[in-house]
Amino acid sequence: xPPPSVVSVRRRASIATIIAxxxxxxxxxxxxxxxxxxxxxxQAIMGFAWALVMPILIVCAGLVFRVVLxxxxxxxxxxxxxxxxxxxxxxxxxxxGALTQATQSLLSQANLIGKVYFARESIPIASVFAQMPDLxxxxxxxxxxxxxxxxxxxxxxxxAIVVLLLLVLFTTGWALILSCANLFFRDxxxxxxVSLNFGVFATPVFFEPQMLGRKGSQIxxxxxxxxxxxxxxxxxxxxxxxxxxxxxSSAGKAPVTVWAPWMLGYAATLAVALAGIGLIVFRRASGxxxxxx
Amino acid sequence: xxxxxxxxxxWKQFRxxxxxxxxxxxxxxxxxxxxxxxxxxxxxxxxxxxxLRDLSxxxxxxxxxxxxxxxxxxxxxxxxxxxxxxxxxxxxxxxxGRIGALIEVSAGFHQDLTGRQNVFLQGxxxxxxxxxxxxxxxxxxxxxxxxxxxxxxxKRYSSGMNARLGFSIxxxxxxxxxxxxxxxxxxxxxxxxxxxGRIKQMATGGAPVVLVSHQLDRIxxxxxxxxxxxxxxxxxxxxxxxxxxxxxHGVAGxxxxxxxGGQICFDKxxxxxxxxxxxxxxxxxxxTGTANFASAPPPEGWTPAIRVRDAATAAQVHSVTGLQRGIxxxxxxxxxxxxxxxxxxxxxxxxxxxxxxxxxxxxxEIVGPALPIEVxxxxxxxxxxxxxxxxxxxxxxxxxKNFGATSERQSA
Numbered sequence: 024x025p026p027p028s029v030v031s032v033r034r035r036a037s038i039a040t041i042i043a044x045x046x047x048x049x050x051x052x053x054x055x056x057x058x059x060x061x062x063x064x065x066q067a068i069m070g071f072a073w074a075l076v077m078p079i080l081i082v083c084a085g086l087v088f089r090v091v092l093x094x095x096x097x098x099x100x101x102x103x104x105x106x107x108x109x110x111x112x113x114x115x116x117x118x119x120g121a122l123t124q125a126t127q128s129l130l131s132q133a134n135l136i137g138k139v140y141f142a143r144e145s146i147p148i149a150s151v152f153a154q155m156p157d158l159x160x161x162x163x164x165x166x167x168x169x170x171x172x173x174x175x176x177x178x179x180x181x182x183a184i185v186v187l188l189l190l191v192l193f194t195t196g197w198a199l200i201l202s203c204a205n206l207f208f209r210d211x212x213x214x215x216x217v218s219l220n221f222g223v224f225a226t227p228v229f230f231e232p233q234m235l236g237r238k239g240s241q242i243x244x245x246x247x248x249x250x251x252x253x254x255x256x257x258x259x260x261x262x263x264x265x266x267x268x269x270x271x272s273s274a275g276k277a278p279v280t281v282w283a284p285w286m287l288g289y290a291a292t293l294a295v296a297l298a299g300i301g302l303i304v305f306r307r308a309s310g311x312x313x314x315x316x
Numbered sequence: 317x318x319x320x321x322x323x324x325x326x327w328k329q330f331r332x333x334x335x336x337x338x339x340x341x342x343x344x345x346x347x348x349x350x351x352x353x354x355x356x357x358x359x360x361x362x363x364x365x366x367x368l369r370d371l372s373x374x375x376x377x378x379x380x381x382x383x384x385x386x387x388x389x390x391x392x393x394x395x396x397x398x399x400x401x402x403x404x405x406x407x408x409x410x411x412x413g414r415i416g417a418l419i420e421v422s423a424g425f426h427q428d429l430t431g432r433q434n435v436f437l438q439g440x441x442x443x444x445x446x447x448x449x450x451x452x453x454x455x456x457x458x459x460x461x462x463x464x465x466x467x468x469x470x471k472r473y474s475s476g477m478n479a480r481l482g483f484s485i486x487x488x489x490x491x492x493x494x495x496x497x498x499x500x501x502x503x504x505x506x507x508x509x510x511x512x513g514r515i516k517q518m519a520t521g522g523a524p525v526v527l528v529s530h531q532l533d534r535i536x537x538x539x540x541x542x543x544x545x546x547x548x549x550x551x552x553x554x555x556x557x558x559x560x561x562x563x564x565h566g567v568a569g570x571x572x573x574x575x576x577g578g579q580i581c582f583d584k585x586x587x588x589x590x591x592x593x594x595x596x597x598x599x600x601x602x603x604t605g606t607a608n609f610a611s612a613p614p615p616e617g618w619t620p621a622i623r624v625r626d627a628a629t630a631a632q633v634h635s636v637t638g639l640q641r642g643i644x645x646x647x648x649x650x651x652x653x654x655x656x657x658x659x660x661x662x663x664x665x666x667x668x669x670x671x672x673x674x675x676x677x678x679x680x681e682i683v684g685p686a687l688p689i690e691v692x693x694x695x696x697x698x699x700x701x702x703x704x705x706x707x708x709x710x711x712x713x714x715x716x717k718n719f720g721a722t723s724e725r726q727s728a
Contacts, residue, residue: 054440310403
């Protein structure tokens with residue numbers, strides 16, 4: 024067999040080209056989203072109430088964790104920190120739910136990928152976007168519950184919109200990478216589940232940074248998911264602008280920085296970088312999809 | 317830019333069997349390779365094969381390229397490369413313009429969604445904008461003929477309804493370049509007819525078209541040129557009938573280029589009264605050619621013969637030899653013989669080809685050019701063959717002719 028004499032072709036589209044193509048496929052993303060949402064809520068008896076199950080479970084897990092910590096350190100749990108737990112459960116529930124769905128999305132539609140051409144990115148992107156109604160519902164519930172437990176609503180809560188949009192971008196980047204990884208290596212979804220179960224401890228969902236002291240909080244806030252999650256506590260529960268630093272003290276110790284303006288830039292950088300890397304990795308790999316499917 | 321489609325020296329390699337598809341398998345394998353102990357499986361015979369070897373063609377506006385070949389010849393791979401589902405291992409696929417594919421027309425359907433929802437979903441998957449689907453929605457539904465089931469989940473559809481709806485969506489694409497796979501076999505006979513009419517309309521609309529089919533008659537009818545693939549390589553290209561003949565002869569197991577057998581040569585095969593005939597009617601085929609056995613006598617068993625194939629499947633449905641009918645082998649000069657068949661077969665497309673048969677060795681020696689013929693539906697034809705039954709009724713009590721009229725008057 025003579026070897027091919029022509030140089031191999033690769034999928035090396037620039038990121039601008041990819042985004043332009045995706046923009047052309049926006050109706051397809053919407054159709055996939057509608058399909059995913061319709062199917063999910065047609066099957067769940069509780070309908071949109073289902074959207075609250077995950078955040079409530081996370082809050083319960085967090086409460087158990089905090090009660091244990093409080094008992095060990097002989098301190099009490101304040102109402103604000105419970106509300107903070109709920110506000111922080113919202114982005115985490117979205118992140119872990121969207122990644123779980125998106126990671127399996129490409130493999131579960133392998134049949135379609137092997138038969139019809141369309142912008143493949145639309146599958147994982149739509150499966151992330153299809154989690155957005157859940158995100159909105161749980162956020163609205165938090166905003167309704169806050170006044171009921173004696174906390175006031177703040178204008179600064181609007182920062183949540185910015186932060187959550189950045190989170191969607193960040194999650195989409197991961198979704199692109201993991202969905203195609205799962206097509207090539209079928210055990211990625213199990214590894215993801217284990218990582219998500221333990222990964223929650225690498226975020227401020229259960230912790231408050233001031234509990235960890237100066238050094239500990241610096242490390243915690245530098246972890247990639249922290250700015251998205253911590254911002255919800257700072258903006259929605261404490262009502263502080265994300266453009267100002269915030270320091271809090273815990274149990275009479277010296278105040279510890281729990282928010283700094285650079286974290287907003289950090290979140291934006293992470294979101295854009297992940298989305299960019301995700302798009303490029305996905306596109307490079309997409310030439311092999313039909314053969315793996 | 318005028319729409320245009322080209323393959324430039326395209327190669328495609330596949331791997332036999334499974335690659336590592338889990339990290340659990342891959343990581344230990346990589347570790348072993350790092351340590352320098354590659355597993356023995358890599359030393360076995362090559363696990364890769366070439367599905368396409370050096371395929372080049374171009375299709376310009378107004379051209380219809382047919383690709384034919386056996387199962388596994390590389391037709392589907394070529395289509396997948398054309399349609400950008402896969403990348404070539406080497407070579408370049410160029411397409412200028414929006415590609416529309418009549419392939420797997422209901423692949424995107426979700427079983428739990430209604431017909432209406434699926435029209436929008438499948439339309440978007442095929443590259444239509446939502447507004448475009450909305451604009452063509454009534455036409456699509458009308459064409460599919462399933463208005464009454466639009467709000468029924470697709471899982472309750474019959475497979476025919478599924479395919480009809482899928483085809484109707486695809487049929488309303490307005491692509492610059494059209495790729496067609498064997499989607500013709502959808503629905504009942506009436507819908508197939510309608511679908512083929514639509515495909516013909518789309519294919520002759522001036523866009524570059526690539527058509528892959530086992531239905532050779534469709535290739536003959538629609539294509540302006542053809543490629544015959546064999547094990548991934550091009551075996552013939554050029555006029556559709558030429559490729560079809562080579563393909564059919566390949567099916568019979570004879571070598572290529574057989575119609576000039578040295579001492580006997582088929583020239584033309586014609587149907588002077590037309591290539592279309594109603595089912596059960598006669599068709600006459602005229603075969604002409606020249607024979608020259610002046611220097612050496614023909615082998616003892618040779619006899620002229622003719623066979624009929626079903627064009628859709630290439631299966632032989634009938635054959636008859638001159639030996640059986642008392643027609644000798646021509647030995648010198650021009651010859652002409654007429655064969656009349658009574659086409660007691662299902663309506664459809666057939667091909668008739670003359671040949672020289674060796675009745676002693678039972679082998680096909682020389683094959684002439686094939687002539688496509690079409691058998692039309694005369695009466696509803698439900699079964700495999702017509703048996704031309706003749707009826708007599710020596711003992712039968714029938715109702716009087718005016719029986720129905722009388723009883724009606726009485727009841728009124």
